[in-house]
Amino acid sequence: MADLSFLREMARKLRVEILKMLTKAGSGHTGGSLSAVDIVTALYFYKMRHDPKNPKWEGRDRFVLSKGHAAPLLYAVLALCGYFDLSVLQTLRQINSPLQGHPCCKSLPGIEVSTGSLGQGLSVANGLALGLKLNRSLSRVYCLLGDGEIQEGQVWEAAMTASHYKLDNLCAIIDNNDLQIDGACREVMNIYPIDEKFKAFGWHVIKIDGHNMEEIITALDEAEQIMNKPSLILAKTIKGKGVSIFEGKAKYHGVAPTSEELEIALKELNNGKN
Amino acid sequence: MGKTECTLSMSKVSLKDFFGKDMATRDAYGHILVELGKNNPHIVVLDADLSCSTKTALFAKNFPERFFNMGIAEQDMMGTAAGLALSGKIPFASTFAIFATGRAWEQIRQTICYSNANVKIVATHGGITVGEDGATHQALEDVALMRVIPTMTVIVPADAYETAQCIVSASEYYGPVYIRLGRAKVPSILPEEYNFKIGKAYIFKMGKEVNIIANGIMLAEALKASEILNKDGISTGVINFSTVKPLDEESLLEIAKSSKLIITAEEHSVIGGLGSAVSEFLSENYPVKIKRIGVKDTFGCSGSWKELLKHYGLTAENIVKVVRENLK
Numbered sequence A: 001m002a003d004l005s006f007l008r009e010m011a012r013k014l015r016v017e018i019l020k021m022l023t024k025a026g027s028g029h030t031g032g033s034l035s036a037v038d039i040v041t042a043l044y045f046y047k048m049r050h051d052p053k054n055p056k057w058e059g060r061d062r063f064v065l066s067k068g069h070a071a072p073l074l075y076a077v078l079a080l081c082g083y084f085d086l087s088v089l090q091t092l093r094q095i096n097s098p099l100q101g102h103p104c105c106k107s108l109p110g111i112e113v114s115t116g117s118l119g120q121g122l123s124v125a126n127g128l129a130l131g132l133k134l135n136r137s138l139s140r141v142y143c144l145l146g147d148g149e150i151q152e153g154q155v156w157e158a159a160m161t162a163s164h165y166k167l168d169n170l171c172a173i174i175d176n177n178d179l180q181i182d183g184a185c186r187e188v189m190n191i192y193p194i195d196e197k198f199k200a201f202g203w204h205v206i207k208i209d210g211h212n213m214e215e216i217i218t219a220l221d222e223a224e225q226i227m228n229k230p231s232l233i234l235a236k237t238i239k240g241k242g243v244s245i246f247e248g249k250a251k252y253h254g255v256a257p258t259s260e261e262l263e264i265a266l267k268e269l270n271n272g273k274n
Numbered sequence B: 001m002g003k004t005e006c007t008l009s010m011s012k013v014s015l016k017d018f019f020g021k022d023m024a025t026r027d028a029y030g031h032i033l034v035e036l037g038k039n040n041p042h043i044v045v046l047d048a049d050l051s052c053s054t055k056t057a058l059f060a061k062n063f064p065e066r067f068f069n070m071g072i073a074e075q076d077m078m079g080t081a082a083g084l085a086l087s088g089k090i091p092f093a094s095t096f097a098i099f100a101t102g103r104a105w106e107q108i109r110q111t112i113c114y115s116n117a118n119v120k121i122v123a124t125h126g127g128i129t130v131g132e133d134g135a136t137h138q139a140l141e142d143v144a145l146m147r148v149i150p151t152m153t154v155i156v157p158a159d160a161y162e163t164a165q166c167i168v169s170a171s172e173y174y175g176p177v178y179i180r181l182g183r184a185k186v187p188s189i190l191p192e193e194y195n196f197k198i199g200k201a202y203i204f205k206m207g208k209e210v211n212i213i214a215n216g217i218m219l220a221e222a223l224k225a226s227e228i229l230n231k232d233g234i235s236t237g238v239i240n241f242s243t244v245k246p247l248d249e250e251s252l253l254e255i256a257k258s259s260k261l262i263i264t265a266e267e268h269s270v271i272g273g274l275g276s277a278v279s280e281f282l283s284e285n286y287p288v289k290i291k292r293i294g295v296k297d298t299f300g301c302s303g304s305w306k307e308l309l310k311h312y313g314l315t316a317e318n319i320v321k322v323v324r325e326n327l328k
Ligand SMILES: Cc1ncc(C[n+]2csc(CCOP(=O)(O)OP(=O)(O)O)c2C)c(N)n1
Pocket: A031, A032, A033, A035, A067, A069, A116, A117, A118, A119, A145, A146, A147, A148, A149, A150, A175, A177, A179, A180, A181, A239, A253
């Protein structure tokens, strides 16, 4: 069984690193990085088989960050796992940094594919899953999407493909924080019901609270047991989760914290301590 | 993951079988793919509901477990191909040129090329020789669209023999490649000793006054035109530039030094294709008078492919006319 308190502590650390690197960079995506912290923590510190010392290890599980703007989250978790030194995080978005504004697989080990243009990652995850099956590999593929992102038509092409080819080695996760840039998803372009849509496309759908570590872990375990169809974890989340002043605010989608905001945030995350 | 060991050797694949054959380049593709499939288990093929037209159906019949019909969903096809490549496969993704490069351009740029995924996009029905289906199905911009993307290699073979060779070369090369094929049956042009190399132009004959730089279906027209011009006493050469990117700059310089006039000829818009590539390089490095023959910034239309070539001036006669008008 998973050590929940360890995972919660890693999630907390991850939030701290994300906020620090974003503040240093002066730009980047705060809200959508924070909303998926608990999910990504469970993936990297509980579920996925991977080797930070050997990022290209054949037997690894693959993670595709389809919502590439949450790059700070991916960079922070890779650093905390030991793929590279934590200090590298401070170079986010700077010239010549391997930490590009959106993930670039050619410049940073541990990134499976370059992302940033929304709507494309699930297709790549499908291709990885197909390739792994052809290679008779037992590795699994995880793909994290935004909820606004699923407005892209290609996501539904890919949803069809995953089910058509019975990709039971694939698990997609939707970070359902209910916000996109211009406001609430249901107001910008209604995406609901998400669960019914995926069920109709032939997926196994698991609905969870995306900040409840126990639920996340149980869902990831359940997805692994499903045969002959892909699984979707529809994770209800809060954009900006963990920092009250950012929570649920569309405004913090694409802006970095100011140093004052960082101070307030770190205080909250450190439980009043410094 | 990453680089896949390719054990295929040219000799095992009977490339010579394609020599001297008058056949559509897409047919050559269909046959050579099956040969590749036999020799290399990493070859996988994707299509978007056009496998009978692109001829990938042959591969599908022989290797059903390595063929993925993606339905009418070109964007998803390119992304899936990238994923397959990143798991160590060598995917060939095929559909019509306009849908491959137009509908899925951003997927090719962002997901395939920016990740340097080892995907081979082999598009058929390039150019106006698509014929009766008309403008919606005639890609006249595909070479331009692919050429601007960093890391992309762009190849437009002229006949069945060259097609078979460039497909094999693409499978042995690591990185994204775009190969443009045609619908119509085309004559055999390249000699038996021809050896395709990515990025290497083939000089049929170097002219002392005029040199025609062509690829695809226009290579045959260039050769006919040069015969007429040489008979007229105008020393005219013909060079096959099947690789548009990377451009064979060394050969281009050599050609320019031996030319009073250079003609480029392609079954593509005069904007952005071979003519543009040649003009860009030579205007910076060795300015020579250049005239570009191609479709002049207009859409195609319906008609038989032979009529269409005449209609748009993609003929030996027009090349001769343009040379005479400009050689002074
Ligand atoms: C194809 C594409 N269009 C537009 C954008 C710009 N963009 C970046 S993030 C974003 C909103 C994403 O919302 P959502 O998927 O809900 O992400 P999250 O809320 O998790 O941050 C947009 C429109 C993009 N990156 N890609």
